Amino acid sequence: MAIKLFLRSKVGETSSIYFRYIKGRDFKLILKTPYSINPTHWDEEKESYKANLTKRNPKTVLEKNFNSQIAVLNNNLAILKSELSVFFANNHDATADEIKDFYNKKYFPEKEKPKTTKTAIPSDLVNFIDYYIKDKSKRIEGKQDPITEATRKKLITIKNRIILFDKNILLKSVNDDFRDDLTEWMQTEKYSSSTIIKDLKYIKTVCSFASKKKIDVNTEVLHWEFMRVKQNYTPPILSFEELEQIKNTICPHEYLENAKDWIIIGFYTGARVSDLLNFDAKNIINTNILKFKQKKIENQTHDAEEFIYLHSEVLKVLEKRNGQFPRKISDQRLNDYIKEVCKLAGLTQKMIGGVKDKEQGGRGKKIVKEFEKWKLITTHIFRRSFVTNFIEILGKENIKTQTGHKTDDMVNLYNKTEKIDKAMRIAEKMENHLKIV
Known part of the structure; x- marks a missing residue:
């Protein structure tokens, strides 16, 4: 049985220290130790830091730290060889896998930690909404800004409504029939047409995101279209x-x-x-x-x-x-x-x-x-009134x-000027222009 410490590479500022274990003619195992060293400081014969590099009567902090570095490394290497020798003496017939298992647990415990696996992406609508909120709440430079707090709250509200309707609905079951059934249920529960359409638009967005994540969704949802809710009255403004x-x-x-x-x-x-x-x-x-x-x-x-x-x-x-x-x-x-x-x-x-x-x-x-x-x-009358009263001026x-x-479209949405008032303003502008001409 022979244990030897050595360097595989002698170039660069640091080189990893390896150990080689030989048992008979047919068994040889080489593994990397947790330690490294400047190749020029390695003593091949003594398998340690060169002793002659130790500073005699060190005066500066730098020299003292250097001496400490040499002593610590040599001590660690001596302990490693000693512990390996004891293991091999007590486990003469250990296989390569058994040696690696002991070695990694002793000197590379981080390798033994279970790898964190990515959380499985939910396939049901309720839990996927939570996943969507979490993913979309992150800022990723150059890719996405986080959703607003208002959007987050809206999604949670929609999720809670879906729980009341069908908490077990799968993403792949969100189709045209689901849309019709959900709409009928929300109408029975006295939800407004605008709320129903907003909810369905959010559900379509969530399902589209699921599709991009390679989750099985019904393609019908990706083709949903929505009519604009007709409002048969004009919201009030202040004159x-x-x-x-x-x-x-x-x-x-x-x-x-x-x-x-x-x-x-x-x-x-x-x-x-x-x-x-x-x-x-x-x-x-x-x-x-x-x-x-x-x-x-x-x-x-x-x-x-x-x-x-x-x-x-x-x-x-x-x-x-x-x-x-x-x-x-x-x-x-x-x-x-x-x-x-x-x-x-x-x-x-x-x-x-x-x-x-x-x-x-x-x-x-x-x-x-x-x-x-x-x-x-x-x-909300403040914004409507401002846009309506000042749009012709500003x-x-x-x-x-x-x-x-x-966008101009949003401004148009807030402009509640009556058609007759618009016509009167055009008339006033044209008359004033003709007077100048």
């Missing part, structure tokens, strides 16, 4: 005249005065309510420019920072409040309070609109009928700068 009514309204409570001031600011900025309620006077630049981050996309892009113009009417509100924006409240409270303010302001004219049936827990199908206008007011590009919309 300049109505805003004046609101401004001149005396509010009996401070919370309503606070809400009234938010209406004025929202009307002249067109900001999303999630951004509006986070406006901070500390971020005002050059007296009338406000810097803020769009909350909706802050976790999705590096380009969430925006700058918007503060109209003089907005600055009047801030001046009244010692340079500060109104007190921040929740979206829901603001929704409730601005209804009260608009009722006090006399916005009681009748108009067709949609209000969710509260008997359905606030999630049910909208009841579309004639209501007094104040009942139809929500915080044009689409400037509107997008102020509202943060990315």
Whole structure:
């Protein structure tokens, strides 16, 4: 039996140290040790660090560390040879595999750790939605930005609905029949047409992603098409005249005065309510420019920072409040309070609109009928009113700068100018042009 330590390579700054075990003529095993050394420092005869490299009477920290390095390596190699010798003496008939097993457990325990296997991708819709959320919540530079918090919440809501409908549905069973059955169930549960279509669009997106992951899906889902839900009424906006009514309204409570001031600011900025309620006077630049981050996309892009113009009417509100924006409240409270303010302001004219049936827990199908206008007011009226009232003055590009919309189509969606008003504006512009000519 012979054990020898040696270097296989003598070039480069470091070289791994190997040991060779020979038993008789027919058994030879070579394995790498956990140690390495500069080949020029290796003593082939003594199978160790060259002893003559040790610094005598070391004075500097560097010399002391070098001596320690030599001693530690030589000691480790001596222990290794000793432990191997004991093993071979006690296991004279050990096979190569048995020797490797002992050796790896002793000197390379990380090799014995079970390899982490990738979690199997779920094949059912409910669990795959969780997988989709986890995958899409990661930022991968050059490939994808994470989904927004709103999207994550929407997907969780859809998942919970599917659990109620059929928690065991497989991805490959999501087909046209599934679509019809889910639609019928959601209609029975009083979900609105827009909610049903949004859910189906998300389900199609999730299934398309599953297909890319080589999961078995039914190809029918990949060809789903959707009709735009026809809205038989125009969502309300605030006109300049109505805003004046609101401004001149005396509010009996401070919370309503606070809400009234938010209406004025929202009307002249067109900001999303999630951004509006986070406006901070500390971020005002050059007296009338406000810097803020769009909350909706802050976790999705590096380009969430925006700058918007503060109209003089907005600055009047801030001046009244010692340079500060109104007190921040929740979206829901603001929704409730601005209804009260608009009722006090006399916005009681009748108009067709949609209000969710509260008997359905606030999630049910909208009841579309004639209501007094104040009942139809929500915080989303700020953006619609801004786009509708200022689009002719600012044009689409400037509107997008102020509202943060990315496309003309989105601006068009928010523009609720009546057709007759559009025609009247064209007439006014043409008459003015003809007068100049």
